[in-house]
Amino acid sequence: xxxxxxxxxxxxxxxxxxxxxxxxxxxxxxxxxxxxxxxxxxxxxxxxxxxxxxxxxxxxxxx
Amino acid sequence: xxxxxxxxxxxxxxxxxxxxxxxxxxxxxxxxxxxxxxxxxxxxxxxxxxxxxxxxxxxxxxxxxxxxxxxxxxxxxxxxxxxxxxxxxxxxxxxxxxxxxxxxxxxxxxxxxxxxxxxxxxxxxxxxxxxxxxxxxxxxxxxxxxxxxxxxxxxxxxxxxxxxxxxxxxxxxx
Numbered sequence: 627x628x629x630x631x632x633x634x635x636x637x638x639x640x641x642x643x644x645x646x647x648x649x650x651x652x653x654x655x656x657x658x659x660x661x662x663x664x665x666x667x668x669x670x671x672x673x674x675x676x677x678x679x680x681x682x683x684x685x686x687x688x689x
Numbered sequence: 690x691x692x693x694x695x696x697x698x699x700x701x702x703x704x705x706x707x708x709x710x711x712x713x714x715x716x717x718x719x720x721x722x723x724x725x726x727x728x729x730x731x732x733x734x735x736x737x738x739x740x741x742x743x744x745x746x747x748x749x750x751x752x753x754x755x756x757x758x759x760x761x762x763x764x765x766x767x768x769x770x771x772x773x774x775x776x777x778x779x780x781x782x783x784x785x786x787x788x789x790x791x792x793x794x795x796x797x798x799x800x801x802x803x804x805x806x807x808x809x810x811x812x813x814x815x816x817x818x819x820x821x822x823x824x825x826x827x828x829x830x831x832x833x834x835x836x837x838x839x840x841x842x843x844x845x846x847x848x849x850x851x852x853x854x855x856x857x858x859x860x861x862x863x
Binding site for chain 1: 718719721722723725726728729730732733735736737739740742743744746747839
């Protein structure tokens with residue numbers, strides 16, 4: 627059975643974005659740019675349903 | 690389970706003896722993807738408290754009012770000089786600098802790099818951290834050189850009846 631790894635790649639990219647956003651969020655907090663903290667925190671939260679969606683959409687793809 | 694495949698050399702009459710069926714699907718592609726999704730969930734949940742404290746600061750709930758504290762008398766502080774004091778707690782070092790006749794600035798003087806005490810160098814017109822030669826702009830508290838990247842927390846002061854009082858502090862959660 628040949629698998630498609632597109633889903634793994636997408637999810638790894640999402641996780642990478644999670645790390646970047648979290649880093650930004652923490653730094654912006656200490657810079658006291660609280661609006662930016664909310665933006666990046668929101669992005670982080672939005673990424674989770676995206677990850678679930680990416681999982682469901684790609685789980686049955688055959689290469 | 691019979692013992693016939695445990696003999697060495699065993700009599701190979703099946704083709705599955707090297708497959709551990711129970712662990713087969715522990716970390717296949719699907720399981721790995723599920724782990725990734727779970728990690729994304731952990732990130733999402735862990736960013737909630739940061740958003741909460743940021744929202745709190747935005748709504749002004751973080752602006753604490755401390756009892757006003759007398760720092761020094763105006764007559765004892767010549768222009769261009771600085772005086773150390775503690776505000777708001779007894780262990781929160783701070784520095785008050787008189788820049789001109791009526792212009793006072795005060796900061797919590799723990800360096801935002803590694804919390805060494807920052808002091809005022811009158812000749813250079815800068816605030817300097819001796820540990821790693823971090824420098825701060827005296828007007829705003831913003832870092833201008835060295836390792837620190839965040840400004841010093843500013844303390845609001847007011848002058849009343851010839852004395853200088855510390856009113857409140859815009860501070861970091863250190």
